Amino acid sequence: MFKFNQTFLDRNAIVRDDPEQIERLASDPRVKLILFNERFQVLMSPDGIHTANAAHDSQAPQSSEWLYLGQSQPYVTTSGGTDITNTDSIRSESSNHKSNNAPWFCAIINSHSFELQHHRQWSDLRLTMSAIAEPEASAVAFAKALLYWHKKHQYCGKCGEKTIIQSSGHERQCTACQQVVYPRTDPAIIISVTHKGRLLLARQASWPPARYSVLAGFVEPGESFEQAAEREVLEESGITIHSPEYIASQPWPFPCSIMIGFTAEAKNDAINLDDDELEHAFWVEPEELISKLAAGELKLPTYGSISHYLIDRWADQHGVSISRWDHP
Numbered sequence: 001m002f003k004f005n006q007t008f009l010d011r012n013a014i015v016r017d018d019p020e021q022i023e024r025l026a027s028d029p030r031v032k033l034i035l036f037n038e039r040f041q042v043l044m045s046p047d048g049i050h051t052a053n054a055a056h057d058s059q060a061p062q063s064s065e066w067l068y069l070g071q072s073q074p075y076v077t078t079s080g081g082t083d084i085t086n087t088d089s090i091r092s093e094s095s096n097h098k099s100n101n102a103p104w105f106c107a108i109i110n111s112h113s114f115e116l117q118h119h120r121q122w123s124d125l126r127l128t129m130s131a132i133a134e135p136e137a138s139a140v141a142f143a144k145a146l147l148y149w150h151k152k153h154q155y156c157g158k159c160g161e162k163t164i165i166q167s168s169g170h171e172r173q174c175t176a177c178q179q180v181v182y183p184r185t186d187p188a189i190i191i192s193v194t195h196k197g198r199l200l201l202a203r204q205a206s207w208p209p210a211r212y213s214v215l216a217g218f219v220e221p222g223e224s225f226e227q228a229a230e231r232e233v234l235e236e237s238g239i240t241i242h243s244p245e246y247i248a249s250q251p252w253p254f255p256c257s258i259m260i261g262f263t264a265e266a267k268n269d270a271i272n273l274d275d276d277e278l279e280h281a282f283w284v285e286p287e288e289l290i291s292k293l294a295a296g297e298l299k300l301p302t303y304g305s306i307s308h309y310l311i312d313r314w315a316d317q318h319g320v321s322i323s324r325w326d327h328p
């Protein structure tokens with residue numbers, strides 16, 4: 001399975017424009033507040049995301065600065081029609097969140113004026129995502145993407161004047177021309193390309209040594225997801241694919257994307273890295289993948305990412321398991 005796709009928050013959009021209801025929810029004793037610093041690191045306790053007492057911490061920002069995420073509900077998995085989740089682990093991970101209807105908020109705080117107490121620490125979500133349990137990880141991903149959008153939309157794109165938060169954090173409005181803008185997410189396709197039982201793996205020069213993944217790239221204006229998949233694979237590797245098949249999608253808050261996962265069979269296998277985006281790409285056989293992992297010659301993408309899931313899914317379909325290397 002992968003992270004950030006668990007549905008446990010009722011986004012409860014109907015209350016966003018009701019300041020009295022939002023104020024009442026913010027003062028609810030069950031309230032959960034996810035705190036990030038100015039570098040978008042999340043506040044962690046030794047046992048996970050620090051939310052339980054954050055709202056009542058004297059150092060927490062005023063509730064007027066909080067963004068409303070929703071109410072916690074018993075949650076179900078969303079998998080794009082594919083059974084990709086381990087229901088046993090979901091059940092145990094969700095035991096603390098069953099139907100308590102707690103209001104969830106998020107806010108940014110300046111780390112320079114915040115004293116870290118009780119072994120709390122600021123943590124980079126990308127580095128710690130595999131260690132954060134669901135459903136908190138999904139709420140944190142939602143919060144991070146929303147807070148990042150606010151930081152990047154302080155000024156109006158139409159007239160250049162200041163914008164202010166509206167709708168409990170789900171709109172910004174220009175103070176001059178009144179234009180309203182809404183939180184956006186950037187779509188990117190990610191695709192496992194196969195050819196006669198082999199998988200295409202590739203790496204960028206900036207990645208850690210030996211790290212390989214499947215191909216990915218942003219969707220451009222005027223493109224369908226399928227067209228973006230075909231174009232990206234051709235541009236990056238010189239390989240032509242046909243009929244990409246949708247697998248699943250993953251919110252990816254680095255900084256504010258959604259990854260749309262596909263798989264496709266290649267029409268040709270001659271790799272051409274002309275556009276310089278990739279440092280190296282190669283076709284791997286199932287047994288060869290395992291032997292390279294065992295020898296340390298190849299490292300997988302982060303566990304919990306859809307890229308890791310697509311490789312895991314392909315390995316599973318070819319009778320090998322990469323689970324030994326889930327948590328390197």
Ligand SMILES: [Zn+2]
Nearest residue numbers: 156159174177
């Ligand atoms: Zn404006």
